[in-house]
Amino acid sequence: EPEVTQTPSHQVTQMGQEVILRCVPISNHLYFYWYRQILGQKVEFLVSFYNNEISEKSEIFDDQFSVERPDGSNFTLKIRSTKLEDSAMYFCASSVGPGQGSYEQYFGPGTRLTVT
Amino acid sequence: KNQVEQSPQSLIILEGKNCTLQCNYTVSPFSNLRWYKQDTGRGPVSLTIMTFSENTKSNGRYTATLDADTKQSSLHITASQLSDSASYICVVSGSNDYKLSFGAGTTVTVRA
Numbered sequence: 001e002p003e004v005t006q007t008p009s010h011q012v013t014q015m016g017q018e019v020i021l022r023c024v025p026i027s028n029h030l031y032f033y034w035y036r037q038i039l040g041q042k043v044e045f046l047v048s049f050y051n052n053e054i055s056e057k058s059e060i061f062d063d064q065f066s067v068e069r070p071d072g073s074n075f076t077l078k079i080r081s082t083k084l085e086d087s088a089m090y091f092c093a094s095s096v097g098p099g100q101g102s103y104e105q106y107f108g109p110g111t112r113l114t115v116t
Numbered sequence: 117k118n119q120v121e122q123s124p125q126s127l128i129i130l131e132g133k134n135c136t137l138q139c140n141y142t143v144s145p146f147s148n149l150r151w152y153k154q155d156t157g158r159g160p161v162s163l164t165i166m167t168f169s170e171n172t173k174s175n176g177r178y179t180a181t182l183d184a185d186t187k188q189s190s191l192h193i194t195a196s197q198l199s200d201s202a203s204y205i206c207v208v209s210g211s212n213d214y215k216l217s218f219g220a221g222t223t224v225t226v227r228a
Contacts, residue, residue: 004159043160043205045215056215091159102148102167102209105216107159 002026004108006092012114013082021077021111023092032075033093033105034067036060043091049075050098082115089113119143120208120219128225129196137222139189139206147211151180151191154203154221163191163204196226 005024013019025032034046047057049067066078075094079086089110097103119142129135141149148167152160164173164180166189172181177194193200203221210217 042220043218045217048215058215089157093159102165104162104165107161109159110157112157 004092004094004106006090006108006111008111009109010112010114012116015084015115016081019079019082019113021079021090021092021113023075023077023094023108024073025075025092025094026106027073029094029096029106031055031095031098031103032067032069033095034077035091035093035107036088037091037110038088046077046090048098055098079113082113084115087113087115120206120217122204122206122219122222124222125220126223126225128227131196131198131226131228133196135193135196135224137191137193137204137206137224139191139219141187141189141206141208141217141219143187143208143210143217145211146184146187147209149180149182149189150207150209150216151178151189152205152207154205156202160205160207193224196224198226198228200224201226 007022032049037043045058047061048055064080068076091110092108093105095103095105121140123138150165151163154160163178166182168184179192182189203223205221206219207216
């Protein structure tokens with residue numbers, strides 16, 4: 001069964017450094033998402049991406065964040081200058097159609113980002 | 117602001133017993149409601165998706181109900197198994213945007 005994959009599984013970085021989290025969505029999916037989950041808290045939407053552009057973003061997704069689909073298979077989340085409060089589990093998800101169309105979103109296993 | 121509230125926050129049940137989890141939401145206009153199962157340290161896995169016109173949907177031992185008029189949903193787990201121990205998250209999508217609104221989850225612990 002096809003699945004969303006994410007690398008690395010755990011990333012440790014120092015405050016102020018740039019990190020890139022990588023995701024490979026399911027191959028025939030057209031909509032891509034990033035979510036984060038701070039330890040012990042609820043999953044929060046960050047951004048959705050369709051047709052090579054951001055379709056929606058939350059207030060969390062400020063200028064420090066960017067997303068890219070560089071080569072037609074990978075989908076990346078970049079944090080330009082990490083802060084301590086960026087420490088969280090970051091989940092990538094993908095779907096065939098948009099969220100409001102009841103299309104199932106498949107989540108990856110997550111990348112645990114620790115900022116020290 | 118779109119809200120999704122779940123109860124209880126956690127519960128412990130004995131293997132083989134049933135349980136019901138609750139979800140109330142204020143997302144409007146409403147598109148669909150999903151229940152996800154999240155094992156510790158893993159990504160959420162979809163159990164059911166229901167639209168406005170659906171009242172109930174089953175996936176094996178999981179049965180979800182939806183009352184779109186009162187904006188309430190429930191997830192019923194029948195004949196629980198140890199592998200059902202996880203967080204169960206109610207997620208609602210509005211019809212105006214792409215994002216999903218997540219509840220905080222109910223942590224279910226099944227004991228032998």
